[in-house]
Amino acid sequence: MDARERLLDAAGSLMHERGYEAVGVAELCARAGVKKGSFYHFFPSKQALALEVIDRTWSTTRATVFADTFDVDDLPAVDAIELYGQRLAERLRTGADATGQVNGCRFGNFAVELSTRDEVIRARVAEVLGEMAAVVGDSLHRDVEAGRLRRDLDVDAVAAAVIAHMEGLMVVAKANRDPDVLAGLGATARCLVA
Amino acid sequence: MDARERLLDAAGSLMHERGYEAVGVAELCARAGVKKGSFYHFFPSKQALALEVIDRTWSTTRATVFADTFDVDDLPAVDAIELYGQRLAERLRTGADATGQVNGCRFGNFAVELSTRDEVIRARVAEVLGEMAAVVGDSLHRDVEAGRLRRDLDVDAVAAAVIAHMEGLMVVAKANRDPDVLAGLGATARCLVA
Incomplete structure (x- = not known):
């Protein structure tokens, strides 16, 4: 799975467990194994x-x-x-x-x-x-x-x-x-x- | 309405409009006209x-x-x-x-x-x-x-x-x-x- 897929996967799980507001970009990146700085390379927001x-x-x-x-x-x-x-x-x-x-x-x-x-x-x-x-x-x-x-x-x-x-x-x-x-x-x- | 009542009132409205996580103590105090420092005098959390x-x-x-x-x-x-x-x-x-x-x-x-x-x-x-x-x-x-x-x-x-x-x-x-x-x-x- 590439980094973009891993971010989608992490967001699907974490937001289902805890919601949208409670899950931040830093946590999504950590779960996906993606450098925090590169999040906005994959998604505008x-x-x-x-x-x-x-x-x-x-x-x-x-x-x-x-x-x-x-x-x-x-x-x-x-x-x-x-x-x-x-x-x-x-x-x-x-x-x-x-x-x-x-x-x-x-x-x-x-x-x-x-x-x-x-x-x-x-x-x-x-x-x-x-x-x-x-x-x-x-x-x-x-x-x-x-x-x-x-x-x-x-x-x-x-x-x-x-x-x-x-x-x-x-x-x-x-x-x-x-x-x-x-x-x-x-x-x-x-x-x-x- | 005393300060405690005003905080309950503000929380009832703001949390209904936007949820629990999205409404912070500072905003609750501002809406209720209560000094931020005194929130924990009325509620432990x-x-x-x-x-x-x-x-x-x-x-x-x-x-x-x-x-x-x-x-x-x-x-x-x-x-x-x-x-x-x-x-x-x-x-x-x-x-x-x-x-x-x-x-x-x-x-x-x-x-x-x-x-x-x-x-x-x-x-x-x-x-x-x-x-x-x-x-x-x-x-x-x-x-x-x-x-x-x-x-x-x-x-x-x-x-x-x-x-x-x-x-x-x-x-x-x-x-x-x-x-x-x-x-x-x-x-x-x-x-x-x-």
Whole structure:
């Protein structure tokens, strides 16, 4: 991994663990094994680094946990949502086993910490939340077309509620240091489509 | 208001607007009109100040928006939850009209920013979230007893899901700078009790 990649990697981990404000450029460089003076050779600002962390995290998340649930042929959307909640719980559990902490949602954390203070990061996180809801919505639409869900379901409203619920479960899981809270996502999704 | 009260007031506002880490003791003292040197005469630490802000905010919230919805005689729990969501939207709208920002949930903000870094604040916020769910649960229990909701409803699970959903809507409202997101709470609550 080159120095730029190592900085992205360090920022992804450290900001997930402790937030944006609490992690400084010096610490990022130390973790990445990069000379402090060269940070600005790779990124114009900590904000620019965080934006690239957000974009990469969403690309990876889209291609892994989202693809492994919402893009699976013939898996009903509600089962996919349930599986998604279980996988998020597993990820939180893996993190908790390693660090004793529940770090919560990488996107929600940025949204809560920075939305009132960094308009560029706020807008980018809002887009990602919208893209997440769109993936869930596509999956629900396929079920409506296949006759597995009722025709008059407000798919966009349900998809938005599922993502909001996921974010809220992440807040509660983090506050209670309890990864299993995420497993509740499927039950709520079943209520929302009934 | 004496100096101690003014510090609590300043911390409540500034930390809601920008978070805990981003607001320093010097700024709190300046806003409160208190000499910087005297901060530690009133509070042993910024953490101690934040804990008192959390306790007071919950006391006030319990006695106002919670009492005005969940303690109203003969108001069905689901209507109370819907009203609660509408009132939270109104509060966010008032804040947005004044500052152009959506500050989100005072408790959720602390949970997200500090749960991995401050065990005392994490534990206190977790308690508050539990107490919020208990108020919602009491209201649902009364409806079950009155025969307005089905006997086999898992009241504690629904109450926890309502509070988690509220927190998630707050995250999305903050990210999208859109107070109206909170108005979705009632619709989800209706699904959860159906």
